[in-house]
Amino acid sequence: MRSICFYFQVHQPFRLRTYRFFDIGKNHDYFDEFQNRYIARRVADKCYIPTNQLLLELIQEYGSRFKISYSISGTALDQFEKYTPDVIESFQRLAATGCVEFLSETYTHSLSALKSKDEFTTQVLAHRNKIQQLFGQTPTTFRNTELIYSDGIGEMVAEMGFETMLTEGAKHILGWKSPNFMYCNSINPKLKLLLKNFQLSDDIAFRFSQQSWEGWPLTTEKFVDWINQIDQKQEVLNLFMDYETFGEHQWQETGIFDFMRALPARVFSHSNFTFNTPSEVSAALQPVSAIYVPNPISWADEERDLTAWLGNDLQDEAFDAVYAIEHKVKAINDFKLIVEWRYLQTSDHFYYMCTKWFSDGDVHKYFNPYGTPYEAFINYMNVLSDFIIRVDHYYDNVPLKEKEVKKKNIAIKEISKVTKSKPATQKSAKPSVSENIKPIKTTTAKKKDTKPKKDRE
Amino acid sequence: MFGWEFPPHITGGLGTACFGLTKGLLHQGVEVIFVVPKAYGDENQQAVNLVNASEVSIDIKNSIYEDYWDNISYIEVGSNLVPYMSPDEFYNIINKKEQTVSSTQESVLSKTYQFSGKYGQNLMEEVHRYALVASTIAFQNNFDVIHAHDWLTYPAGIAAKKISNKPLIIHVHATEFDRSGENVNQTVYDIERQGMEYADYIIAVSNLTRNIIIERYGISPEKVFTVHNAVEPSTRSDYYFEEKHVKEKIVTFLGRVTFQKGPDYFVEAAYKVLQKDSNVRFVMAGSGDMLNRMIRRVAQLRISNKFHFTGFLDAENVDRMFSMSDVYVMPSVSEPFGISPLEAMRSNVPVVISKQSGVSEVLKYALKIDFWDIDAMADAIYGLLHYDALSKMFVRYGKDEVDNMKWDNAAKSVKDLYIKALN
Numbered sequence: 001m002r003s004i005c006f007y008f009q010v011h012q013p014f015r016l017r018t019y020r021f022f023d024i025g026k027n028h029d030y031f032d033e034f035q036n037r038y039i040a041r042r043v044a045d046k047c048y049i050p051t052n053q054l055l056l057e058l059i060q061e062y063g064s065r066f067k068i069s070y071s072i073s074g075t076a077l078d079q080f081e082k083y084t085p086d087v088i089e090s091f092q093r094l095a096a097t098g099c100v101e102f103l104s105e106t107y108t109h110s111l112s113a114l115k116s117k118d119e120f121t122t123q124v125l126a127h128r129n130k131i132q133q134l135f136g137q138t139p140t141t142f143r144n145t146e147l148i149y150s151d152g153i154g155e156m157v158a159e160m161g162f163e164t165m166l167t168e169g170a171k172h173i174l175g176w177k178s179p180n181f182m183y184c185n186s187i188n189p190k191l192k193l194l195l196k197n198f199q200l201s202d203d204i205a206f207r208f209s210q211q212s213w214e215g216w217p218l219t220t221e222k223f224v225d226w227i228n229q230i231d232q233k234q235e236v237l238n239l240f241m242d243y244e245t246f247g248e249h250q251w252q253e254t255g256i257f258d259f260m261r262a263l264p265a266r267v268f269s270h271s272n273f274t275f276n277t278p279s280e281v282s283a284a285l286q287p288v289s290a291i292y293v294p295n296p297i298s299w300a301d302e303e304r305d306l307t308a309w310l311g312n313d314l315q316d317e318a319f320d321a322v323y324a325i326e327h328k329v330k331a332i333n334d335f336k337l338i339v340e341w342r343y344l345q346t347s348d349h350f351y352y353m354c355t356k357w358f359s360d361g362d363v364h365k366y367f368n369p370y371g372t373p374y375e376a377f378i379n380y381m382n383v384l385s386d387f388i389i390r391v392d393h394y395y396d397n398v399p400l401k402e403k404e405v406k407k408k409n410i411a412i413k414e415i416s417k418v419t420k421s422k423p424a425t426q427k428s429a430k431p432s433v434s435e436n437i438k439p440i441k442t443t444t445a446k447k448k449d450t451k452p453k454k455d456r457e
Numbered sequence: 458m459f460g461w462e463f464p465p466h467i468t469g470g471l472g473t474a475c476f477g478l479t480k481g482l483l484h485q486g487v488e489v490i491f492v493v494p495k496a497y498g499d500e501n502q503q504a505v506n507l508v509n510a511s512e513v514s515i516d517i518k519n520s521i522y523e524d525y526w527d528n529i530s531y532i533e534v535g536s537n538l539v540p541y542m543s544p545d546e547f548y549n550i551i552n553k554k555e556q557t558v559s560s561t562q563e564s565v566l567s568k569t570y571q572f573s574g575k576y577g578q579n580l581m582e583e584v585h586r587y588a589l590v591a592s593t594i595a596f597q598n599n600f601d602v603i604h605a606h607d608w609l610t611y612p613a614g615i616a617a618k619k620i621s622n623k624p625l626i627i628h629v630h631a632t633e634f635d636r637s638g639e640n641v642n643q644t645v646y647d648i649e650r651q652g653m654e655y656a657d658y659i660i661a662v663s664n665l666t667r668n669i670i671i672e673r674y675g676i677s678p679e680k681v682f683t684v685h686n687a688v689e690p691s692t693r694s695d696y697y698f699e700e701k702h703v704k705e706k707i708v709t710f711l712g713r714v715t716f717q718k719g720p721d722y723f724v725e726a727a728y729k730v731l732q733k734d735s736n737v738r739f740v741m742a743g744s745g746d747m748l749n750r751m752i753r754r755v756a757q758l759r760i761s762n763k764f765h766f767t768g769f770l771d772a773e774n775v776d777r778m779f780s781m782s783d784v785y786v787m788p789s790v791s792e793p794f795g796i797s798p799l800e801a802m803r804s805n806v807p808v809v810i811s812k813q814s815g816v817s818e819v820l821k822y823a824l825k826i827d828f829w830d831i832d833a834m835a836d837a838i839y840g841l842l843h844y845d846a847l848s849k850m851f852v853r854y855g856k857d858e859v860d861n862m863k864w865d866n867a868a869k870s871v872k873d874l875y876i877k878a879l880n
Contacts, residue, residue, distance in 0.1 A: 023702075024702060025701070244504070310708050313756040314753065314756045320759070320760070378752065382765060
């Protein structure tokens with residue numbers, strides 16, 4: 001068996017509004033409701049709805065022979081629920097076919113894996129709950145934000161019970177090895193790794209409409225020709241890409257939808273590949289060896305490293321600042337504060353502060369609502385400064401005992417008792433941190449959150 | 458009077474000073490024809506006879522103008538020197554030039570003549586074209602004295618003088634040495650020097666500037682007089698008042714973020730203060746070519762959640778900023794005068810100013826430090842934040858001090874000089 005494994009990334013960040021110094025301490029409304037709604041609607045109309053429909057038709061046509069997988073960030077799901085519920089329904093229809101696997105990731109598409117194990121696991125669990133709630137699946141495959149991976153991150157993921165993880169088939173970690181096999185984590189070999197074939201993935205995702213590219217125009221005939229050139233011994237072709245490739249990055253006029261519509265038929269008639277989901281591939285194949293990744297890799301830019309999000313002074317300062325308040329936010333344990341804090345962790349905020357314009361600047365600019373990384377930084381820090389003021393304010397009212405527990409051991413998730421002694425505007429009790437992100441297991445707890453939230457406005 | 462910017466179109470200290478002085482002169486019974494490169498149409502015209510330079514038609518055939526067309530062509534020759542420089546030098550010079558102009562004049566000139574905004578050959582052409590306009594105005598109007606503010610109008614002043622044979626007084630708000638340190642632009646320097654030589658009298662905004670004029674431009678000391686700037690009296694209702702929303706004290710830098718204003722020393726001093734006292738926020742309000750470097754430095758020092766940037770602020774937000782501030786710092790490396798500390802004091806904000814500013818010659822109730830002495834600056838900021846007796850005294854007496862610095866007094870000195878020039 002040789003498999004084509006399609007995974008599509010669906011993500012939308014909660015973009016910040018223009019937040020001035022004068023707003024600090026006064027205005028606690030951080031997110032650009034209008035822009036977020038507008039973009040969610042636009043991308044839904046151009047990409048999510050039509051592409052979902054196309055893939056649904058393909059699944060209906062080929063039955064269980066055509067399979068795909070998605071990772072949808074929690075922030076994207078929150079936006080769909082808020083702005084474009086038709087997108088949720090459309091994904092639910094796909095989920096009902098049984099041919100679609102939903103992957104697990106951090107709830108807010110964050111870089112928490114690099115900073116806080118507690119936050120990372122909390123977010124992954126929250127996202128898993130969300131997927132269960134919406135699509136009735138429990139993910140067994142994990143993909144980290146921007147395919148960021150290292151041996152240590154893999155170990156954490158394995159510890160959480162995931163069987164498979166996706167990452168980039170970066171040249172500098174593979175060396176002479178091919179991405180078209182399954183590998184495993186070097187610390188815990190139980191965790192299997194599927195590596196992106198960036199050549200063929202990016203042929204579709206980035207180069208499809210690039211007229212200066214020698215492969216242009218890309219037809220299904222040509223593409224299937226190329227995959228047939230892959231050595232017969234190689235077992236899996238991982239095509240990982242942003243879902244927005246369809247209709248948003250590559251406009252409909254480029255023919256990207258027609259390409260996709262015609263692809264399965266050509267694959268079935270002219271190759272020995274089948275379509276499989278990551279967990280199917282993982283179950284069917286044996287890992288050929290362990291992969292050693294001491295330093296984190298990602299799927300971004302030429303370097304395939306973290307420098308799009310972290311590394312310059314602005315990014316490091318902002319990144320450290322948002323995680324420096326982790327123990328306080330968790331000790332306060334307020335629904336609204338935690339949600340906002342998590343939205344502020346979304347990797348896109350740090351991406352906007354990237355200063356390496358030269359090699360991959362075009363891609364960066366395309367996704368960037370700010371004119372310069374400096375503006376992005378100032379705006380983010382203004383918001384964060386206000387957020388920190390609020391956190392410090394509530395933190396003053398948190399019982400000392402709880403503060404100590406949180407500080408000492410951030411990994412403790414269950415806080416047994418919270419004294420309810422303070423009056424209305426003060427901190428109110430909540431039994432556990434894990435409930436704060438849209439609790440699924442105990443849905444009744446959700447409603448309770450609305451009242452104290454208002455008090456703190 | 459050849460001046461710059463009239464309310465409400467004020468972008469810098471120069472426009473504020475021109476307006477204040479003109480009003481003072483009117484109180485002294487002096488009639489003023491105020492020539493600005495461009496009148497927007499909504500300026501405050503009740504006090505003065507405002508002439509819009511771009512409305513004056515020019516008869517180029519008149520031989521008197523040829524002198525100035527010659528000047529333009531001369532400048533073009535001068536600019537041919539540029540290609541012989543290395544690209545780096547060229548880049549630096551262009552940048553440096555943009556920086557100097559954008560200070561106060563760029564917005565005015567660019568709107569008037571729609572020139573490129575670059576401070577190269579085109580700006581020089583504009584300066585001389587403006588001189589052409591000036592000579593026409595000199596023809597068409599009756600006046601006794603010509604008063605020109607800062608180098609961009611010196612050629613205009615000279616032209617008017619040649620036409621009318623009336624005495625010329627030039628008013629030096631800044632010199633090329635203030636704007637560019639030791640890397641002076643020779644063309645600008647030549648225009649400044651020519652203006653000073655043609656002038657019957659020179660008004661310097663501070664003794665600091667007077668000394669530069671005498672020493673660097675070789676002007677005879679008898680010709681140069683110091684008339685310090687003043688500030689409009691405060692009328693509470695005119696000023697935006699806003700309670701700050703944060704509990705920390707606020708220390709403010711407000712001005713162009715350029716070499717001349719010493720923003721880097723402010724950042725370093727902020728860092729020192731924050732080591733001792735986290736209950737304070739710093740704000741850098743303004744824009745300029747050093748802004749990005751300052752943002753990086755602040756991030757590097759890991760103080761960005763206590764150090765904020767606002768970008769350029771308009772007049773209303775400047776007042777708003779002052780009303781929220783607890784200490785105002787002007788760490789200028791070189792400041793011929795510096796009106797902004799007076800505006801801060803008028804809003805009851807105690808100030809720390811550099812000794813390298815003209816305003817330090819006239820202020821008693823201000824902490825004065827060397828711009829490079831960040832320890833002293835941090836100390837002064839800390840003192841004003843923590844020792845209430847000090848800040849209270851500064852606020853109370855500082856306000857009186859500023860209220861006594863009236864444009865009427867400055868205008869009186871200027872008027873005396875006019876009379877002297879006429880005799």
